[in-house]
Amino acid sequence: MSHRTWGGRFQEGPDALAARFNASLPFDRALWREDLWQNRVQAEMLHRIGLLSEEEFHALLAALEEIEREILEGRFPWREELEDVHMNLEARLVELAGPAGAKIHTARSRNDQVATDLRLHLRRRLEEILEDLLAFRRALVREAERHLEPLYVLPGYTHLQRAQPVLLSHWFLAYYEMATRDEGRLQDAKRRLNESPLGAAALAGTGFPIDRDYTARALGFDRPMRNSLDAVASRDFALEVLSALNIAQLNLSRLAEELVLYSTEEFGFVEVPDAFATGSSIMPQKKNPDILELIRAKAGRVLGALVGLSTVVKGLPLAYNKDLQEDKEPLLDALATYQDSLRLLTALLPGLRWNRERMWRAAEEGFALATELADFLAQRGLPFREAHHVVGRLVRRLLEEGRRLKDLTLEELQAHHPLFSQEALPLLRLETAIHARASYGGTAPGAVRERVLEAKKEVGLD
Known part of the structure; x- marks a missing residue:
């Protein structure tokens, strides 16, 4: 007897190592909010077209609310053997709502379910990041304005050799312009990913009379995707987000490097705030700009995420392949890396102490x-x-x-x-x-x- 998800075809249970290797719960658990939202909208749509009774619909809504409470309160019974966040939530839905819970997946495949959750999650995370990026740009503008009176002048460099003098305010504004372009790229990526795969099912659509326009609107998408194969198979939207994050992190890396350089005794232009520096395990006089160095280094991490996912989708045939499970770890890591770097630099900038006389x-x-x-x-x-x-x-x-x-x-x-x-x-x-x-x-x-x-x-x- 098989004991696995969708195990009706199988006579044997899964190999233990294969099951662990196949599982994605450790990282796709981050999509639980989006999966609950999608399930609510899916239930609404199924009820509207007559595939759920009034009683079943309300049982599902009540169960979804209880699941949300359990997760927020740390009481949800996550089970590794259920493989991923989607099956964990569905299994609990069946436990709480009974037979109605088993109907939630009507006219839906995990293929369109996963793609929908990922787009919803990216949209939410990008909205947060764009708010943080606005705060960073404001910090740069404030620093540019603050150092106009009196004027702070520093050498401008080419080839890291003194070239021509520039205002420190001009230097801050250079990074402001870069950050503004980063904002534009992230906005573009967010706009292009905002289409709904839900209803594409496994790859060919469904024979049920679903309302894709309704679910797209209810989930805040601009429209349903126009091709079911494309809806479940494409990850160019994820690559576009990673590409924009990569460029943005590279810009932060350049800023961090200049601050590291300018804070050395050889330059002596700036002192990094104590809260963003560390000491040495052996040399008591040291003040090391570790946070800036890590921001500089993490450009490689975000680039690695972009290269990794690019390699995953290279030559991948249509439609869904398990390879696409490898999209989430690099994406989620890159989002967190850039957001942390952005917030740290925003907090650090006002505390920088510039040596006006030394720069002059x-x-x-x-x-x-x-x-x-x-x-x-x-x-x-x-x-x-x-x-x-x-x-x-x-x-x-x-x-x-x-x-x-x-x-x-x-x-x-x-x-x-x-x-x-x-x-x-x-x-x-x-x-x-x-x-x-x-x-x-x-x-x-x-x-x-x-x-x-x-x-x-x-x-x-x-």
Whole structure:
């Protein structure tokens, strides 16, 4: 005698290891809310089309309410041998509602049931994440505004070499723009996944007179999916979510890396709040930015989830295959990883202590203002490539002499090119250089202040 779910065809029970290997309850238990909601709507639809009596319908609703209470209170009897969250809830439904519970699966397969639950869960989780992302974007805008008065200036880098000075506020806004694009990608993914697979059944639809429009509306979907094969077999919506999460986590990783770098003694631009740092097991002086390092590292974890699921669906024939059970662990893990990283950075940003004097000196020292001199010559008719060469020779000489740009006199400038005049000397001051970058999107205080005002409106801070 077989003792397994849907075991009528089988004479033997399942192998114990195979049963454990096949089970998904440890991770798909997270879908219990969505499965209960779907069962309520399924019961409503079956009642509307006459497949459930009034008595059966109310017995099901009462049983579903009791199951929800049991789960919330930690009393629900989860059973590993039932394989997954769906069969656990259905088995309990039968125990509580009697024969009516066994009717809940009429005109439904676990294939469309699982796909529906997953879309519902992703939609809910993305809504939460989008709220957290809004809070993160607001934190970036607040920090950008806070460091405009007085101005905080730091070196901008290319190839991790000092390049040109930029406002710290401009730096914050760069990450704001990235986060805004992340928000757009996640919104797009949420919009595209919001179609209902429910009613597709195993793969070919059903002969019962179900109302797919009703169940789609009741579950908050925009519409039922138009092809039953596609409804149960596709996981491109999950890949799209993972792709958006991957890009978003990469952006957080870049921010975390810069903060790790800037918090070193070699840079000394910023100090990480104590609440987000740890000490050393042997070196008492250490303050390690462990949280930022973990956020940086977890980009690999989210990328791994994307690559893993991509490999699962590569070459997978239609329609449902058990391979698709492997979609949930990477998805749920990536969602939690990004959400935790986002919340941690949002909480950390206001506590950063920036060393204005140290950053100013770093931006002022060396040759970060050399481009100003090249631009000066180009504005007076010298081809920029030639101006670049002139200033490059000037920098080389100063390096050999151990001097800085601000040490130059007008006579020395004119010795390198006669187009240099008295107006060139103020360009060797940091304030002048910063204010000169007034083009749209540039780092001049006026341009940055204007963008901060726009960004405040975009995130509802005006």
